[in-house]
Amino acid sequence: MSNTEPRKAGRHFLQIPGPTPVPDRVLRAMHSQILDHRGPTFQKLALRVLEKVKTIFKTTSHVVIFPASGTGAWEAALVNTLNPGDKVLMYETGQFATLWNAMAKRLGLVTDFIPSDWRTGVDPQKIEEKLREDKGHAIKAVCIVHHETSGGLLTDVAAIRKVIDEVGHPALLLVDTVSGLGSADLRHDEWGIDVTVAGSQKGLMLPPGLAFTAISAKALKASESAKQPKGYWAWDDMINANKSGFFPYTPATGLLYGLDVAVDLMHEEGLDNIFARHNRWGVATRACVKHWGLENLSREERYHSPVMTAVLMPEGKGADAFRKLVLETFDMSLGAGLNKVADKVFRIGHLGDSNDLTILGALSGVEMGLELAGIKHNKGGVQVAMASIAAAHQRPVRAAAE
Numbered sequence: 177m178s179n180t181e182p183r184k185a186g187r188h189f190l191q192i193p194g195p196t197p198v199p200d201r202v203l204r205a206m207h208s209q210i211l212d213h214r215g216p217t218f219q220k221l222a223l224r225v226l227e228k229v230k231t232i233f234k235t236t237s238h239v240v241i242f243p244a245s246g247t248g249a250w251e252a253a254l255v256n257t258l259n260p261g262d263k264v265l266m267y268e269t270g271q272f273a274t275l276w277n278a279m280a281k282r283l284g285l286v287t288d289f290i291p292s293d294w295r296t297g298v299d300p301q302k303i304e305e306k307l308r309e310d311k312g313h314a315i316k317a318v319c320i321v322h323h324e325t326s327g328g329l330l331t332d333v334a335a336i337r338k339v340i341d342e343v344g345h346p347a348l349l350l351v352d353t354v355s356g357l358g359s360a361d362l363r364h365d366e367w368g369i370d371v372t373v374a375g376s377q378k379g380l381m382l383p384p385g386l387a388f389t390a391i392s393a394k395a396l397k398a399s400e401s402a403k404q405p406k407g408y409w410a411w412d413d414m415i416n417a418n419k420s421g422f423f424p425y426t427p428a429t430g431l432l433y434g435l436d437v438a439v440d441l442m443h444e445e446g447l448d449n450i451f452a453r454h455n456r457w458g459v460a461t462r463a464c465v466k467h468w469g470l471e472n473l474s475r476e477e478r479y480h481s482p483v484m485t486a487v488l489m490p491e492g493k494g495a496d497a498f499r500k501l502v503l504e505t506f507d508m509s510l511g512a513g514l515n516k517v518a519d520k521v522f523r524i525g526h527l528g529d530s531n532d533l534t535i536l537g538a539l540s541g542v543e544m545g546l547e548l549a550g551i552k553h554n555k556g557g558v559q560v561a562m563a564s565i566a567a568a569h570q571r572p573v574r575a576a577a578e
Contacts, residue, residue: 205434221436225241235372237396248387255409256391263285266280268290273324290306294517295475297330316348320336341368359454374389375388379528454527455482457526460562464558470490471488472487473521498546510542511524540558
């Protein structure tokens with residue numbers, strides 16, 4: 177026999193904020209035999225999926241699906257709507273907002289990147305101030321991250337749309353919801369989003385590999401005069417091919433099988449029920465962290481995330497060593513801190529195809545890890561989380577009939 181580590185019994189706890197565990201029905205769907213992507217059977221699948229996925233974005237507009245990561249969807253959003261030299265307004269909510277800003281610069285766009293300390297979501301007042309100063313309407317797009325995965329920060333997109341409208345500014349609204357879609361409410365049409373960017377590996381409960389851009393009529397109109405070089409990311413090629421149920425190049429057929437079933441699963445549960453359980457987990461996790469005496473990276477309640485919680489380590493304690501201990505001892509993966517908060521935070525994912533008991537198990541692993549690592553904390557945080565989740569399930573008692 178080869179000299180390997182002993183087998184670990186039970187399931188691995190994947191508690192990173194994506195990729196997330198994939199439901200069995202989705203896995204089985206992706207085990208289907210590969211189709212001829214120019215044939216009639218695939219055509220039916222594609223037409224069905226392209227229509228069904230709109231319901232998750234809450235839109236009646238086009239949703240273009242690329243074989244790519246969310247980063248590809250970022251690029252598609254920028255190159256299809258903007259011209260070299262255009263000014264875009266962005267907000268430093270964390271690592272992913274920072275990367276989107278860097279991409280925009282590489283594409284020859286001029287960015288006004290509002291600085292932040294990575295502990296709050298987008299402040300609508302600061303967006304309003306910038307837009308009011310822009311009397312000549314040099315700003316062509318406002319680009320924000322709906323859910324910032326590096327810090328567990330949720331931005332009120334409707335509030336951003338409101339200030340753009342109140343100022344009367346014509347800028348497009350581009351929103352990254354790679355880790356928000358399917359976990360936190362997102363309304364492409366109602367909130368007046370022009371391009372919604374998403375990925376498959378978070379709340380949609382699929383493996384990585386699909387990138388999405390939901391496109392408003394205004395964004396589609398802007399694409400007609402956008403002169404950024406584009407080939408792979410061109411919306412017009414995709415939309416024209418999609419009309420008949422096909423793609424301009426080889427699609428990710430296995431992932432589309434999975435997406436077909438994943439959307440069904442989401443509607444079987446109900447989107448509002450999905451958002452409710454994510455909110456329940458977020459409240460319970462934050463209560464647990466607070467009881468431990470540790471600090472949530474998200475500083476203000478209005479920005480707290482239902483998707484994940486980033487926990488600041490005490491001074492002198494490294495987050496990476498703690499994550500390693502938890503992985504080796506309890507077979508649980510926690511998310512790493514990124515960039516400015518590298519080795520300063522660990523991230524607890526509470527999203528996707530999960531349930532109350534799994535989240536409580538994950539919190540138990542963290543609390544035991546704190547004990548083993550010698551990190552000062554108040555014991556009993558998991559009990560606090562249990563009480564929070566139990567309370568969320570309590571039904572009001574009906575008053576006795578008189």
